[in-house]
Amino acid sequence: MGILTLGLNHNTAPVSIRERLAFPAERLHHALQGLIQLPEVREVAILSTCNRTEVYCGAETPTPHETLIDWIAHEQRLRREDFQPFLYTHRGADTIRHMFRVASGLDSMILGEPQILGQMKTAYQSAAEAGTLGKTLGKLFQHTFTAAKKVRTDTAIGSSPVSVAFAAVRLAQRIFDDLSRQTAILIGAGETIELTARHLAENKIGELIIANRTYDKAHALAQQFNGFAISLSELPKHLARADIVVASTASPLPILGKGSVESAIKARKHKPMFMVDLAVPRDIEPEVEQLRDVYLYTVDDLRNTVEENLRSRQEAALQAEEIIDTEVDHFLAWLKAQGAITTIQDFRKQAETLRDEALAKALQALKSGRPPEQALELLAHLLTNKLTHTPSIQLKQAGIYERHDLIAAAREIFQLKDGT
Structure with missing residues (x-):
C-alpha cells in the first residue's frame, strides 16, 4: 500500500x-x-x-x-x-x-x-x-x-523564543519570579496580543486584562484565556493594577503617555512596572522610559534577542534534519518488512499443516502398539521429508534451468554453509 x-x-x-x-x-x-x-x-x-x-x-x-x-x-x-x-x-x-x-x-x-x-x-x-x-x-x-x-x-530547536510575544513573556518571567501573582494588561486584540495572551496563560498569569478600542474584540479574546475586557477609555482607571503591560495596536498616535504612566506608578507606591511596546508606530511614549520603577522595552529591543535565538534554532534545525533522516530510514525498513509478512504467515501455516499431518500419523502408530521410540522416529522422518520435499524439487528445477540466483537465495534463507 x-x-x-x-x-x-x-x-x-x-x-x-x-x-x-x-x-x-x-x-x-x-x-x-x-x-x-x-x-x-x-x-x-x-x-x-x-x-x-x-x-x-x-x-x-x-x-x-x-x-x-x-x-x-x-x-x-x-x-x-x-x-x-x-x-x-x-x-x-x-x-x-x-x-x-x-x-x-x-x-x-x-x-x-x-x-x-x-x-x-x-x-x-x-x-x-x-x-x-x-x-x-x-x-x-x-x-x-x-x-x-x-x-x-x-536538539535546542525549541529552547529559545523566536517571536516577540514569546520573548516579551520570557523577559517578564526574568523580572517577576512568579507570574501567577502578577496582573497583566494587554492593549490591542490582534495576532501579536493573542499570542502574548496565550503565552501568559500557559505560564499561569494571575490576572489578565485585555484593552481594545473595540470592546467586543477584547471580550472575545479575553474569554479564551479566562481574562476580562475593558475599553481603551477605561485604561487609565485600571493601569495602576498592572505589573505587566504589553501594547500592540495600529494606532497612529501613542495610547499611553508619560503622565498617565507616572500617575499609575504613584498609585502603585512605586512598585515596578514592566512595559513592552510591540507597536510600530509606538503605543507608549518614549519618555515613559525616563520614569523610575518602569522597565520599558520596544520591539527593536526584543528583535535583537529574537534574531539571535532564530540563528540558534536554525543551527539546531540542521541537527534535527539528521535525526529525521535516520528516523525515516527506520520507518522505511519497517514498511519494507511488511511486504514479507504475508509470505512469512503463509509459510508458517504450511509448516503447521505439515506438522499436524506428521503428528497425526505418529499418534496413530502409538495407538497401534508401536513403541514410543519408533513413533518418534516416524514423526521425525515424516516431518523432515514433508518440510524438505517441495524446496528440494524447486532447487533441482533451479539447477536444471540455471537459476543460480534462486539457489543463492536458498542458501542465504536457510543459512547453509559451504560444503554442507
Missing part, C-alpha cells in the same frame, strides 16, 4: 485560500468518513490548522490525488482551479519525511514552534475515533511522535 500527503500551507497559499480549505473540529469526523468511502482510499487522517490543511492517505493505487482533489472541491464547495495551484503532494519516503518535519516544527511559520505536535496528535486521535486509521498510518503517526520527541530532546 502506498502513502501520500496532499495539502497546502502558509508557504504555498494565502490565508484567504487556507481558511476555505480548513476543516473545523465539528466537521472532521464527517470529512474522514467521506474520504474513507473513496474507492482507492484504505486509511486516512486530516491535519487542519490555521496555517495548513493536509490529508494523509494510505491507498492501493499509487496516485489517488486526483480523486482527493475532486473530493475536496465537492466537500468545500470550491472549483478545482480555485485551490489546486496552491497544493503540494508527497509520496512514500517524502510523505514520511514531511510528517516528521511538520511534527518537529521544521515546517512551521515559526521555526521549532511546539504547538504543531499537539495538533498532529489531535489529527491522529480524530482519525482513530473515526475508525479511518489502519496499520500503516497508525504506525506512521506513532513513529512521527517518536521522531518529534527525539528532535525536541536531542
Whole structure:
C-alpha cells in the first residue's frame, strides 16, 4: 500500500485560500468518513490548522490525488482551479519525511514552534475515533511522535523564543519570579496580543486584562484565556493594577503617555512596572522610559534577542534534519518488512499443516502398539521429508534451468554453509 500527503500551507497559499480549505473540529469526523468511502482510499487522517490543511492517505493505487482533489472541491464547495495551484503532494519516503518535519516544527511559520505536535496528535486521535486509521498510518503517526520527541530532546530547536510575544513573556518571567501573582494588561486584540495572551496563560498569569478600542474584540479574546475586557477609555482607571503591560495596536498616535504612566506608578507606591511596546508606530511614549520603577522595552529591543535565538534554532534545525533522516530510514525498513509478512504467515501455516499431518500419523502408530521410540522416529522422518520435499524439487528445477540466483537465495534463507 502506498502513502501520500496532499495539502497546502502558509508557504504555498494565502490565508484567504487556507481558511476555505480548513476543516473545523465539528466537521472532521464527517470529512474522514467521506474520504474513507473513496474507492482507492484504505486509511486516512486530516491535519487542519490555521496555517495548513493536509490529508494523509494510505491507498492501493499509487496516485489517488486526483480523486482527493475532486473530493475536496465537492466537500468545500470550491472549483478545482480555485485551490489546486496552491497544493503540494508527497509520496512514500517524502510523505514520511514531511510528517516528521511538520511534527518537529521544521515546517512551521515559526521555526521549532511546539504547538504543531499537539495538533498532529489531535489529527491522529480524530482519525482513530473515526475508525479511518489502519496499520500503516497508525504506525506512521506513532513513529512521527517518536521522531518529534527525539528532535525536541536531542536538539535546542525549541529552547529559545523566536517571536516577540514569546520573548516579551520570557523577559517578564526574568523580572517577576512568579507570574501567577502578577496582573497583566494587554492593549490591542490582534495576532501579536493573542499570542502574548496565550503565552501568559500557559505560564499561569494571575490576572489578565485585555484593552481594545473595540470592546467586543477584547471580550472575545479575553474569554479564551479566562481574562476580562475593558475599553481603551477605561485604561487609565485600571493601569495602576498592572505589573505587566504589553501594547500592540495600529494606532497612529501613542495610547499611553508619560503622565498617565507616572500617575499609575504613584498609585502603585512605586512598585515596578514592566512595559513592552510591540507597536510600530509606538503605543507608549518614549519618555515613559525616563520614569523610575518602569522597565520599558520596544520591539527593536526584543528583535535583537529574537534574531539571535532564530540563528540558534536554525543551527539546531540542521541537527534535527539528521535525526529525521535516520528516523525515516527506520520507518522505511519497517514498511519494507511488511511486504514479507504475508509470505512469512503463509509459510508458517504450511509448516503447521505439515506438522499436524506428521503428528497425526505418529499418534496413530502409538495407538497401534508401536513403541514410543519408533513413533518418534516416524514423526521425525515424516516431518523432515514433508518440510524438505517441495524446496528440494524447486532447487533441482533451479539447477536444471540455471537459476543460480534462486539457489543463492536458498542458501542465504536457510543459512547453509559451504560444503554442507
